[in-house]
Amino acid sequence: MNTIDSVTLEVPDPAAVADFYSSALGVDKQVRLRASQAPSDGFRGFTLSLVVSRPATVDGFVDAAVDAGATTLKPVSKSLWGYGGVVQAPDGTIWKVATSAKKDNGPATGEFDQLVLLLGAEDVLASKKFYVERGLSVARSFGRKYVEFALPDSPVGLGLYGRKGLAKDAGVSPEGSGSHRISISGASGPFTDPDGFAWETPGSEN
Numbered sequence: 001m002n003t004i005d006s007v008t009l010e011v012p013d014p015a016a017v018a019d020f021y022s023s024a025l026g027v028d029k030q031v032r033l034r035a036s037q038a039p040s041d042g043f044r045g046f047t048l049s050l051v052v053s054r055p056a057t058v059d060g061f062v063d064a065a066v067d068a069g070a071t072t073l074k075p076v077s078k079s080l081w082g083y084g085g086v087v088q089a090p091d092g093t094i095w096k097v098a099t100s101a102k103k104d105n106g107p108a109t110g111e112f113d114q115l116v117l118l119l120g121a122e123d124v125l126a127s128k129k130f131y132v133e134r135g136l137s138v139a140r141s142f143g144r145k146y147v148e149f150a151l152p153d154s155p156v157g158l159g160l161y162g163r164k165g166l167a168k169d170a171g172v173s174p175e176g177s178g179s180h181r182i183s184i185s186g187a188s189g190p191f192t193d194p195d196g197f198a199w200e201t202p203g204s205e206n
Helices: 014-024 055-067 123-134 161-172
Strands: 005-010 031-037 041-042 046-050 073-079 083-088 094-099 113-119 140-144 145-150 157-162 177-178 180-186 198-202
Touching: 005 014, 014 031, 014 055, 031 177, 046 161, 055 073, 055 083, 094 161, 113 140, 113 161, 123 140, 123 145, 123 157, 140 157
Parallel strands: 005 031, 046 094, 113 157, 180 198
Antiparallel strands: 005 180, 041 177, 046 113, 073 083, 083 094, 140 145, 145 157
């Protein structure tokens, strides 16, 4: 398992949010939509991030998302690590748009460099062990707080973050119950990880 082909978001009405993902965020190749009425309340335990090259591009994506119906959870701002903001899509999915650059060296590009899925883990070390046993290599690890996996050729990156820390980073309460409302398409699926995130084999998303 060295790639994530795509992620599938489970939403009540795919047609109602399809334009948001294709036009506002431009992620229709990496993100699929599937109809679901599975109960879900509060934080769903994951976030998706667009990593971009410069602050102007962060502003462009966030403005487009808000114009298309997203809700701002954290306004764009500078921080120690760079510049970014967090929004919640019309279907409830949390998106972060960020760059490590603090100054612009050109206009907004309208393109992202990487899409990253962060899974909130109750026990980061246990979830890390689970994924390593299934063939993932660790790129960076910060004890019980954060793990980033090495997926250089993958359309979607993957990391683990302590659930409470991930919720804080997103600007929401860590409390939540019911469906995660996401499934992950990877070559070694199907399986379900220790935190209840479901993986599927490519081609079985629909």
